Amino acid sequence: MTVDTPTLPAAGIASPLVTITGMIKDFPGNRALDDVSLEVGSGEIVAVVGHNGSGKSTLVKILAGVYTSDGGEVELASQGGFDTELHIIHQDLGLANELTAVENLGITHYQGAASFAPFRRKAERAKARALIGRFGEPFDVEVPISRLAPAQRSIIGIARALDGWQHPRNVLILDEPTEALHATEVRILFDAVKKLAADGAGVIFISHRLDEVLDLADRVVVLRDGRKVADEPRAGLDHDRLVSYVTGIPVGEAEHGENARVHGDTVLEVTGLSGAILEGVDLRVAAGEVVGVAGVLGSGREALPAMIFGSIDAEVDGFTLAGKPYLKRSPGESIRRGVAFVPGDRAKLGSVRPMTARENVTLPELRSLTNRLGAISTSREKAHAAGLVKAYDVKPPRAEQVFQQFSGGNQQKIVFAKWLRNDPKLLLLEEPTQGVDIGAKQAIYDAIDGAAAGGAAVLVCSSEAKELVRLCDRVLVLRDGRIAAELAGDELTETRLVMEGYGLKNEDHP
Structure with missing residues (x-):
């Protein structure tokens, strides 16, 4: 990408374009930012990482003018007759869909x-x-x-x-820009961002994807609980050290051993599932088992859980749920039969954003919260929702807060709580940790492990090979709408998942 106006002489990262000093932001009962300082130089890409709720989004909103800070200052450079401007791309993009x-x-x-x-x-x-x-x-x-x-x-x-852009020495702020992009598009975006920096721009890159951070950034700033806990050149960081900064826990202590699950009777058995791109898929999942589904974009992985749930039409030769035929499926009937579905797009398909956490978390099943007259008992609903918010460590722990005001990771915790409160027989998951940070991801992994330990059959469709290896007893790999491989035990590795997804043989991928 080129800038149409003349390029100013590169000043290098010693020339700060934006300087943030002592930033403070308070909300009732919570200090979201506590004395945060950082600067971004001309030609520099600075990544800001941290848990959901660590202060990243609050910092961006202060820079955008959405929030007013309670302390600190932001200074923009003025050099050679050019004033630095901030250009921000938010998570929701700010586009008009119509x-x-x-x-x-x-x-x-x-x-x-x-x-x-x-x-x-x-x-x-x-x-x-x-x-x-x-x-x-x-x-x-x-x-x-x-x-x-x-x-x-x-x-x-x-x-x-x-x-x-009137000149190249502006600052571009990217707030989780790669969430909806596949690998090729991410690479195109990164190349464009690096070219902007080479022309003299400064870049603030907000992300929870640590591999992308280590690939793109010149320097990494880590926020935790509203405070800056690290500010280091990329050259001095590796993945494990960065994870430790973000979580505050040494990597070895956060690791879990191999799953030793006990499987029960078959809960889901499907033969000849076809529709959209899928052609004759057979699968089964037992009680207490976690089965993964992998595959590149367009393999059919994205449609599979919705087809099983009944929200996307599909044809089947055979379909049994808990031993009973279930050929004509619908979302309502699936819920009644004990099926839960966490879709990949939680904002559009997994929640009612203007409703509170309480209303969202109790929505699928209200009968247990009604009184003798059949009306919802508000006191019982509030107590139940408050218990779930606490049990799933939602932050802030406010059941009456509107869903869309929570961070991405806490929204996902609410969605999980909504479904798991009913002890489902079958749990269908599509990209269960999409858009969440490391801490929330671990909480969701624990919830999935807990559901399986409680006897649920779990089907996880994910684009993250590392996630599938961590969670699953075995993984089905889809390619061109068909099951191309089934991996388990020592064969279930990230490398094998990637190779099978792309149809690579051992000699093609050393």
């Missing part, structure tokens, strides 16, 4: 008197295609973006933030 890519990319320019000028449709289309083309192959820029894939929507948000 508008097209052309309209979203141009929306910040259509203000004031200029908005009465004729709209140059052809020129704007060409500009949109050029902006998007920086990140790979262009796509249709004239359909509502609600019809685009998550990765395509992310690219629109990134392109809009970079459009119209």
Whole structure:
């Protein structure tokens, strides 16, 4: 990517573009940021990592002007007649789903008197295609973006933030930008970010994906419980040391041994499952067993749990649940039969965002919370929800807080609590730790282990090989809609999962 205006001489990272000093932010009963200081130089990529709730998002919102700080200051550089600007890409991208890519990319320019000028449709289309083309192959820029894939929507948000820079010495803040991107798109984004830094920009990269942090950043800042606990050059860090900073626990102490699960009777048995891309998939999961499903994007992995749950239509030759036929499936009937489904998109499919944690966590099953007249007992519901919020270590532990105000990891804990409170026979999981930090991820792993120990059959569909190896007794690998391999025991390794997913033989992948 190039900046159309003349490039200023590179100043190097010794020239700070933004300096944050002694930042403090208080919420009732909680200090979200406690004396946090950092700076970002010209040409430098600084990663900020930490648990959900560590203060990362609060820091970004202060820089964006969403929150007002309770102490500290932010100083922006002014060099050579150019004032540094902050350009922020938030997790939700800030896009209007009913508008097209052309309209979203141009929306910040259509203000004031200029908005009465004729709209140059052809020129704007060409500009949109050029902006998007920086990140790979262009796509249709004239359909509502609600019809685009998550990765395509992310690219629109990134392109809009970079459009119209008057000089290269600005600061780009990326708040979890790779959440909806697959590996190829992540690489394209990283190449573009590195080029921006090489032109003199500063970059703040907020992420919970530590491998990406170690790949991209020049320097890493770690927040924990609102305080800065580390600020080190990338060259001095490895994965284990970074994990220890984030968690506050030495890696060896956070590790778990191999699962020694006892399996019971078969809970789920499916033969000849077909639909979307899937063709004749057979699988079974026993009580107390955790079975994984791996596969690259487009393998059919993403659709499988929804097909079993009944929210996506599918055909089957045979389908039994707890020994009873279940050919015509629906979400409501699945819930009644003891099936729980945690979808990958918790905001759209796994929750009601404007509702409170209490309302979300009790929603699937309210009969146990009704009184003799059949009305919901508010006191019983509140007590039950408060117990679940505490049991799942949701932070802040406020059952009456609106769901969308919690961090990603705490939202996922609420979604898990919602389903596990009913002791499901079958637990279907799609990307169970997507968008959560290390601490929340471990809490979710513990919840999955606990569900299996309690006798639930668990099916985990995940794009993370490391996660599948950690959680599962065995893993089915999908390729082109069919099961290409089944791995267990010593064969269940990250390398084998990747090789099987891409159809590689041993000689292709040393």
